[in-house]
Amino acid sequence: MYHMVQWAGVTGKSPRERLLDGAIDYVAQHGLADVSLRSLAAALGTSHRMLIHHFGSKERLWVEIVRTVEARQRGLLAQILPDPDQPVGEAMRAWWKHISDPALWPNERLFFEIYGQALQGRPHTTELLDGIVDDWLGPATEINVSLGVPPELARAHARLGVAITRGLLLDLLATRDVAAVDAAMEAFIDVYTLWIERAGGSLPR
Amino acid sequence: MYHMVQWAGVTGKSPRERLLDGAIDYVAQHGLADVSLRSLAAALGTSHRMLIHHFGSKERLWVEIVRTVEARQRGLLAQILPDPDQPVGEAMRAWWKHISDPALWPNERLFFEIYGQALQGRPHTTELLDGIVDDWLGPATEINVSLGVPPELARAHARLGVAITRGLLLDLLATRDVAAVDAAMEAFIDVYTLWIERAGGSLPR
DNA sequence: GGCCCACTGTACCATGTGGTACATGAGATC
């Protein structure tokens, strides 16, 4: 850390951090399937030698990218905790509005690309699958309970919520038909609100 | 077509068809991200030269594979038309049981891998996105209407159904937790059945 | 000033890639 001043400059970031940030942006835009160290380095205004110097190898760079993206993705969860007092429909609507924001699309495309590759067992991406669903279930289950879902059902409902979010995002990213996908989400909100009102809490299965 | 007898042999398939079938199996098992013509050819017991001879180029082979897989995927839809007289929950359960069969997992993994790459604009895979949602909406909408969904809502509900199916499949392929994902589907069936009974048809929005 | 060390760049290498040129073999047609 002696020489931090040397490259800290205005940003306060190390060259490594700057390269990683830039790499994530580039990869989010171009995908990681057909990216070579050389093309990436050229886009970042450096040489592929530098990427190897800072990250060791291409594989390790990707692991770093995947982990960072994953961490950011996870960070969104805590950021968007709904108000338990508002109606369930409003909470769902707020969540969907947030997660479907076009500004997040590049990250989500990258997420699904990596997901797809990890499903095929591509090395170093597999570990991403470990908590890819379960890590969301804890917080999501709590939210569901606070919204009136019977505890013994809350985990299954949380799983359903994750699936719907991802399924609709897949649709949205492919079709870009915001109105139609929003309508599908509204349909679910409608259906789910009814269930919460009439069955949730009062009629434990 | 003069020489069809030459290579028709017992199978009745041309070498090209045999290679395509084998390639789809191989790719479904290994993914297509890191497959080279040479490795594929070796697995098929031929030379990479043959693949180029029959399919022109690697890209075109993949287009062929993608299209064929897509066509098979679509074929499943017509195959599993539910009986309109059975309760809606049974129809959904039958569909889920069919589509979540582990025998289909390799194909579905491949589907999501290609989906992810197509989202990133990988050439020749993009066209896959064209009807990737809409092609399912027609039949699915009809089914929903026949199950008692008001026509003006049926398309949004169909979209929701596609999203839930794919979202839960993503979960299933990653976690392999059949019981948990089935439970999430049951939760949705429960929720949806209530809506169909109390709101569907009788309470148009 | 002398040393250290992170950083960056220039060649270079071995390897694997997709694709091409050319030769061979086996049926089918006449």
Place this chain on the structure above:
DNA sequence: GATCTCATGTACCACATGGTACAGTGGGCC
């Protein structure tokens, strides 16, 4: 039997890749 056509294989090519060897630079530290 001559010939044609499709299928297949061998050898090769140009190229891009990830990674390495080596050199240079410039600021902090003593």
